[in-house]
Amino acid sequence: MSGKTLVTIKGVRDGLVFVLDDRCEWDSLLKELEDKLTRHGQQLSGAAMQVRVRLGRRQVNEDAKEKIRDIIGRYGNLLVESIESDAEGPPAIPRDNLPLYRMSGIVRSGQAVEHDGHLLLLGDVNPGGTVRCTGDIYILGALRGIAHAGCEGDTGAIIAASLMMPMQLRIANVISRPPEEWVSEDSRMEFAYLRGGVMEIDRITQLHRFRKEATLSKGV
Amino acid sequence: MGEAIVVTSGKGGVGKTTTTANLGTALAMLGKKVCLVDTDIGLRNLDVVMGLENRVIYDLIDVAEGRCRLGQALVKDKRFEDLLYMLPAAQTKDKNDITPEQVKAIVEELKPDFDYVIIDCPAGIEQGFRNAVAGADKAIVVTTPENAAVRDADRVIGLLEKTRIGSPKLLINRIRPSLLKRGEILDVDEVCQVLAIDLIGIVPDDETVIKHANQGEPIVMNPQSRAAIAYRNVARRILGETVPLMPLEEKEGFMRKVRKFFGMG
Numbered sequence: 390m391s392g393k394t395l396v397t398i399k400g401v402r403d404g405l406v407f408v409l410d411d412r413c414e415w416d417s418l419l420k421e422l423e424d425k426l427t428r429h430g431q432q433l434s435g436a437a438m439q440v441r442v443r444l445g446r447r448q449v450n451e452d453a454k455e456k457i458r459d460i461i462g463r464y465g466n467l468l469v470e471s472i473e474s475d476a477e478g479p480p481a482i483p484r485d486n487l488p489l490y491r492m493s494g495i496v497r498s499g500q501a502v503e504h505d506g507h508l509l510l511l512g513d514v515n516p517g518g519t520v521r522c523t524g525d526i527y528i529l530g531a532l533r534g535i536a537h538a539g540c541e542g543d544t545g546a547i548i549a550a551s552l553m554m555p556m557q558l559r560i561a562n563v564i565s566r567p568p569e570e571w572v573s574e575d576s577r578m579e580f581a582y583l584r585g586g587v588m589e590i591d592r593i594t595q596l597h598r599f600r601k602e603a604t605l606s607k608g609v
Numbered sequence: 610m611g612e613a614i615v616v617t618s619g620k621g622g623v624g625k626t627t628t629t630a631n632l633g634t635a636l637a638m639l640g641k642k643v644c645l646v647d648t649d650i651g652l653r654n655l656d657v658v659m660g661l662e663n664r665v666i667y668d669l670i671d672v673a674e675g676r677c678r679l680g681q682a683l684v685k686d687k688r689f690e691d692l693l694y695m696l697p698a699a700q701t702k703d704k705n706d707i708t709p710e711q712v713k714a715i716v717e718e719l720k721p722d723f724d725y726v727i728i729d730c731p732a733g734i735e736q737g738f739r740n741a742v743a744g745a746d747k748a749i750v751v752t753t754p755e756n757a758a759v760r761d762a763d764r765v766i767g768l769l770e771k772t773r774i775g776s777p778k779l780l781i782n783r784i785r786p787s788l789l790k791r792g793e794i795l796d797v798d799e800v801c802q803v804l805a806i807d808l809i810g811i812v813p814d815d816e817t818v819i820k821h822a823n824q825g826e827p828i829v830m831n832p833q834s835r836a837a838i839a840y841r842n843v844a845r846r847i848l849g850e851t852v853p854l855m856p857l858e859e860k861e862g863f864m865r866k867v868r869k870f871f872g873m874g
Binding site: 495497500515517518533 | 760
């Protein structure tokens with residue numbers, strides 16, 4: 390095995406944080422986790438402690454999470470509080486099932502539109518106007534004001550606009566102000582998304598790469 | 610039954626009072642019977658701009674509180690026979706001394722006797738704004754080609770759209786062609802694109818406007834001024850005529866004429 394530690398255990402104020410490497414093989418990760426716990430088992434005994442597991446950008450299913458809980462749970466005093474992965478929006482929101490709210494009109498200065506789910510706006514958002522929702526924001530018009538997608542923490546949400554000239558873009562907790570961080574390259578429809586916690590912007594034709602949704606087209 | 614039009618802007622200093630005075634005067638010159646109503650209580654200016662300051666006896670608050678009849682408070686502009694009147698605001702009170710319902714009742718009382726009731730709105734979006742808007746059937750939003758003024762206009766349009774007035778008309782005031790040419794201020798198209806309401810007129814910046822306001826004589830009475838022509842055009846559009854927007858480039862044309870005169874063209 391390489392010298393790189395795959396499992397790092399940190400003590401924090403209210404318990405322990407297990408940081409698991411997100412690049413290595415799953416099996417070797419589990420093995421090292423087990424080894425570490427056996428080696429340090431003595432130190433880890435004592436009063437009950439909260440454990441938060443961080444998986445980095447590794448995407449895992451429920452079975453795999455159960456396995457981690459199982460390994461750590463063998464030490465009676467360690468309570469797994471949460472298993473977090475950056476690959477999914479914390480907490481995982483079933484984005485496809487969110488309702489789509491459609492409205493037309495202009496969101497003017499001082500006005501705010503808030504909605505649970507996705508928002509389709511047929512019109513402009515003017516400077517000083519705000520649209521905010523828990524899912525995606527799609528604007529068929531000019532975005533000149535503020536848009537906040539995934540406002541309850543969905544880092545996978547996107548903001549799409551026919552004309553992307555926003556005062557500010559927000560996705561989950563990330564705030565970005567053009568043109569300091571990015572500039573709209575052309576007047577084609579674009580979308581904003583988070584990559585590794587940083588706001589990026591791209592042409593709408595690139596959205597399927599980000600979302601990895603299956604495209605079904607009929608015809609030849 | 611006349612029509613009540615409120616002139617508003619959100620931001621101060623963009624030319625609401627000047628616009629009210631000039632549109633009212635222009636409509637009177639076109640033979641309409643007009644009453645100007647100043648709702649800027651505590652900071653009244655319309656009487657000064659109209660040159661009627663020394664003739665004010667009663668004011669809007671006196672009418673609202675029943676100290677005089679409406680007819681007693683109206684100040685007649687003698688330059689226009691029986692066509693132009695003004696209802697001044699009180700100078701010693703403030704905006705909270707009158708309610709939107711009271712203003713509405715006064716405007717309703719004026720409407721049968723006039724073709725147009727033009728209401729001068731104070732800056733801001735508080736009580737004074739609500740008072741001014743209460744009795745109006747239509748609204749003209751005045752802005753200048755500056756970001757700050759356009760923002761405030763946008764805010765006010767949003768508020769007006771929620772009232773029974775609906776979508777107001779846009780007047781872009783104090784356009785300076787020299788700055789416009791160099792792209793240093795917003796152009797008319799940019800402003801219209803953001804605000805997305807119908808344009809009723811564009812008025813070029815004209816230094817003589819200030820001179821005329823100080824003399825108490827609305828600029829629209831001076832046919833040499835480009836601002837005067839612009840205001841007259843707006844008045845004609847209010848009457849339903851189709852008048853093309855005036856070109857803003859005339860200043861350059863004038864200079865060219867001067868150069869030509871000296872054989873430099």
